[in-house]
Amino acid sequence: QLHLQESGPGLLKPSETLSLTCTVSGDSISGSTYYWGWIRQPPGKGLEWIGSIFYTGRTFYNPSVRSRMSMSVDTSKNHFSLKLSSVTAADTSVYYCARVGNSLFDYWGQGALVTVSS
Amino acid sequence: QSALTQPPSASGSPGQSVTISCTGTSNDVGGYNYVSWYQQHPGKAPKLMIYEVTKRPSGVPDRFSGSKSGNTASLTVSGLQAEDEADYYCSSFAGSDNFLYVFGTGTKVTVL
Numbered sequence: 235q236l237h238l239q240e241s242g243p244g245l246l247k248p249s250e251t252l253s254l255t256c257t258v259s260g261d262s263i264s265g266s267t268y269y270w271g272w273i274r275q276p277p278g279k280g281l282e283w284i285g286s287i288f289y290t291g292r293t294f295y296n297p298s299v300r301s302r303m304s305m306s307v308d309t310s311k312n313h314f315s316l317k318l319s320s321v322t323a324a325d326t327s328v329y330y331c332a333r334v335g336n337s338l339f340d341y342w343g344q345g346a347l348v349t350v351s352s
Numbered sequence: 353q354s355a356l357t358q359p360p361s362a363s364g365s366p367g368q369s370v371t372i373s374c375t376g377t378s379n380d381v382g383g384y385n386y387v388s389w390y391q392q393h394p395g396k397a398p399k400l401m402i403y404e405v406t407k408r409p410s411g412v413p414d415r416f417s418g419s420k421s422g423n424t425a426s427l428t429v430s431g432l433q434a435e436d437e438a439d440y441y442c443s444s445f446a447g448s449d450n451f452l453y454v455f456g457t458g459t460k461v462t463v464l
Contacts, residue, residue: 281441283453294451330397337386337445342397
């Protein structure tokens with residue numbers, strides 16, 4: 235059974251860089267035909283796709299965060315990562331990692347709350 | 353890329369049906385048969401319920417069904433049960449050049 239788990243700091247100050255890692259078990263990122271993605275959800279609000287990555291390193295980002303966003307993949311550790319620079323309070327969200335199928339998100343991590351506060 | 357439009361709330365009594373709409377544009381919902389629906393219970397991760405407009409993943413009850421007409425997709429939950437009370441989000445593929453995805457604003461379904 236596929237399992238995804240987010241990890242990373244839960245509290246940041248404005249202007250810092252958000253860094254999260256999603257560790258995948260039950261499937262090999264490098265052996266997969268799937269993309270791997272990040273979706274975030276501000277408290278009490280809706281979902282927002284922010285980016286996807288293939289094991290080759292090919293990436294796609296939401297234009298709303300593209301200038302601050304970077305994703306990477308480490309196939310040896312079977313995980314992929316997110317970096318979002320210059321965070322503000324508006325970036326406070328639960329960040330989910332997910333497997334991206336044929337235009338669907340079929341497996342999700344449990345989510346990681348990241349709070350940006352001075 | 354603007355969020356897809358969903359009604360904030362919908363409700364029905366046990367056993368009844370409820371339909372949720374998801375309105376986009378020809379650049380997303382209307383342009384591709386790649387609409388999916390997600391159920392989210394409080395404090396939990398979303399769960400895929402419908403994909404490619406009408407298909408159900410293994411394990412999802414056939415009480416859940418999807419459809420699309422033009423720029424509007426719909427999710428129908430028939431035979432409402434207490435455990436169906438949750439937030440529901442639609443999502444659509446929104447760009448073949450840069451693999452964009454857009455989510456709906458979300459609908460809170462209440463079982464009366």
